[in-house]
Amino acid sequence: MNIIEINNLTFRYKNRFIYDNFNLNIKRGTWVTIAGPNGAGKTTLVKLLAGLEKSYSSISIFGKPVNKKNMYEIRKEIGFVFDNPDNFFACETVADELAFSLENMAVYPPTIKKKIREISSLLELDDILNENPYDLSGGEKQKVALACALMLEPRILVLDEALIMVDVKQKARLLEILKKYNKEKRVTIIFLTHDLKETLYSDRLIVLNKGKIIIDGPYPKVFDEERVMRKIGLEVPFEVELSQKLRVYGLVDEIYLDLERLVDNVWK
Numbered sequence: 001m002n003i004i005e006i007n008n009l010t011f012r013y014k015n016r017f018i019y020d021n022f023n024l025n026i027k028r029g030t031w032v033t034i035a036g037p038n039g040a041g042k043t044t045l046v047k048l049l050a051g052l053e054k055s056y057s058s059i060s061i062f063g064k065p066v067n068k069k070n071m072y073e074i075r076k077e078i079g080f081v082f083d084n085p086d087n088f089f090a091c092e093t094v095a096d097e098l099a100f101s102l103e104n105m106a107v108y109p110p111t112i113k114k115k116i117r118e119i120s121s122l123l124e125l126d127d128i129l130n131e132n133p134y135d136l137s138g139g140e141k142q143k144v145a146l147a148c149a150l151m152l153e154p155r156i157l158v159l160d161e162a163l164i165m166v167d168v169k170q171k172a173r174l175l176e177i178l179k180k181y182n183k184e185k186r187v188t189i190i191f192l193t194h195d196l197k198e199t200l201y202s203d204r205l206i207v208l209n210k211g212k213i214i215i216d217g218p219y220p221k222v223f224d225e226e227r228v229m230r231k232i233g234l235e236v237p238f239e240v241e242l243s244q245k246l247r248v249y250g251l252v253d254e255i256y257l258d259l260e261r262l263v264d265n266v267w268k
Helices: 042-049 071-075 094-104 109-122 138-151 168-185 221-231 238-248 259-266
Strands: 002-013 016-027 031-035 058-061 078-081 156-160 188-193 204-209 212-218
Touching (some): 002 042, 002 188, 016 188, 031 168, 042 058, 042 156, 042 188, 078 138, 094 138, 138 168, 212 221, 221 238
Parallel strands (some): 031 188, 078 156, 156 188
Antiparallel strands (some): 002 016, 002 058
């Protein structure tokens, strides 16, 4: 079942077409990563899905056309996390920030407190609940923004460069958490990035360039197109390059983004 359908999307900015007859369907419960260099159209696509930009096309989410009439109901079911959380915060403590959206929906206070405990434990935020979000590091701010989105239990989670400030170790941990959340809750994740290392848990990887899909397929098979990725300016991870070379010599039979798994496989 498609949870998002985009048919013949046309959108231009200052007389320049960003998208022209663009088509994309996303199935419920999948993790779809959309990668591409700067200017590929990733953030514009998010704004169109959020109704922040008007398109002259057919975009439907949950079977409802994205328009002024349906936008309020659609947004209640989608969590958006952007690269700059400073534009998002409105409260003086992390705990208040987590509670903010649910309080506006008149959710029962004990339910809100229970949800805060659940999400802060999941994302390991317990130690900073009483901190001012503006005083946190960039990576901590992004974790809080992610937590705020999860508080609403969205059916779709859209992450636009949402972990760009998180350190490598924490990022790996968060990706694992999100993958478990994706599978257990059947939450559809749309993950937009320019960093191909962040595609590790994708079911499907789409590579965009200048508003066009140039690669679309299951992870990690799409890395067979590494030359195309390089041509548009995407940095192919070392692990992928090494996997390709080892595969030529018959030492591995697939592409790896996890170096530890690659080494283990070679030494079997």
